[in-house]
Amino acid sequence: MQPICRPLKAGKTEISIMDSYLSKHNIVSNATPLFLHQEPADAIYAVCAGCFKLTEQSAENNEKVIGFRFPGELIGEDAIHNQHYQYNAVAVGHTSVCKIDLKELNECGKLMPELQLNLITLLSKQNAMLREEFSSVVAKHTAESLLAAFMLNLFKRNSRYQESGTKLYLPVGRDAIANHLGFRRETLSRIFSKFQQKGLLSIQAKNIEILDLAKLEHIAYS
């Protein structure tokens, strides 16, 4: 079994509280689905370590990557009001999640209001994350600014729970990133190369380091 990368920082986060009251950690191996589209939605998951990829099946039966989830973030949170999951969630590399069973949560929640407050905070944070993610990709006309904004978003999300705000291990393949951003693998590769030549990023396989935050921001918001 490979080691799991990028664990959640120690500390009394909402997730660790949920975890201690409700459930045990689950280990999910590479490429294993956490859940699939249309499956009955009976649990919310909080990522503790590793990375998940969310996908949709589009009309022509080609997969569309609609997002990635990192430690501290929720997956399947619309299970609270939906009967079925709306997308697929698949582990990228080996991961660890905290499974929040909805039945259990409902029962415990009635007795422990602080558990509900906890969930409210988690949902609020997830909301903020989604809004930020959205505003980082919307209204970007060039692939360069889109990729720059995407990278900045990734680093910001990782720095909350990760020791370094400038280093990032992204277990995702190039195709998945390109798919997610809506361009071809070649284009992605080219821009990565360009960013390296300019000294903005340092990339070795799946390890990425930010070298020039200011310039990257300038490209993103241009």
Next chain:
Amino acid sequence: MQPICRPLKAGKTEISIMDSYLSKHNIVSNATPLFLHQEPADAIYAVCAGCFKLTEQSAENNEKVIGFRFPGELIGEDAIHNQHYQYNAVAVGHTSVCKIDLKELNECGKLMPELQLNLITLLSKQNAMLREEFSSVVAKHTAESLLAAFMLNLFKRNSRYQESGTKLYLPVGRDAIANHLGFRRETLSRIFSKFQQKGLLSIQAKNIEILDLAKLEHIAYS
């Protein structure tokens, strides 16, 4: 005072419950900010009627429209865990909102767990809305597919609380839409014209009607 358009459908929605327990409706006039970036965050708002535009101030001091909010949706929900609002929220046309005061909510919430459950459902729905909005605009390489997906998303969001799923009154100006989607007003105009010529949409000023859903979907997901 102008009439307020597109009110929330009658019925026991989560928002009407919040409203009856916590607060009174607030009327917000056209172009009036609900709150601004950096202001202390002391309340969540739920839109009851009308439309709000969310904006960010980018580096070069030009406004970027990061989203629109319609009846049944939340604004400022990250106030739960943030000290300050992260963006501007401005009324487009005359609107009506339900203000959920956080202090009040905290006090009432301790006594009434059902109020907390209510909020949890609201947040979960908002989460789902954000994720759907995101996946509708991400990975669109042509302006046509982006606009088609944006329109479909608008209609879907409005049909939940609106009588007609095919008609939409969008009080927002062309520039705001173009800004939000990241292209020029000309491009927007061209595509709107094209969609009308093809018989996909009928547009009269700010009234939009879907004529051919299937073809629109095909363009969006191509």
Next chain:
DNA sequence: CGCAATTTTGACGTAGTTCAACACGTGTGG
């Protein structure tokens, strides 16, 4: 080590955005 999968680079053509300039309708105020 060797094969397969993934990633990078190059050259080229084109679709589609952008820029610029104008036309039209409407509201406003002198």
Next chain:
DNA sequence: CCACACGTGTTGAACTACGTCAAAATTGCG
């Protein structure tokens, strides 16, 4: 009534960013 500003829609011409095809380079895994 006309002059003006403003929002919106239209059109043409130029450019460039991205997709496509093809091949080389690198990585990963048994």
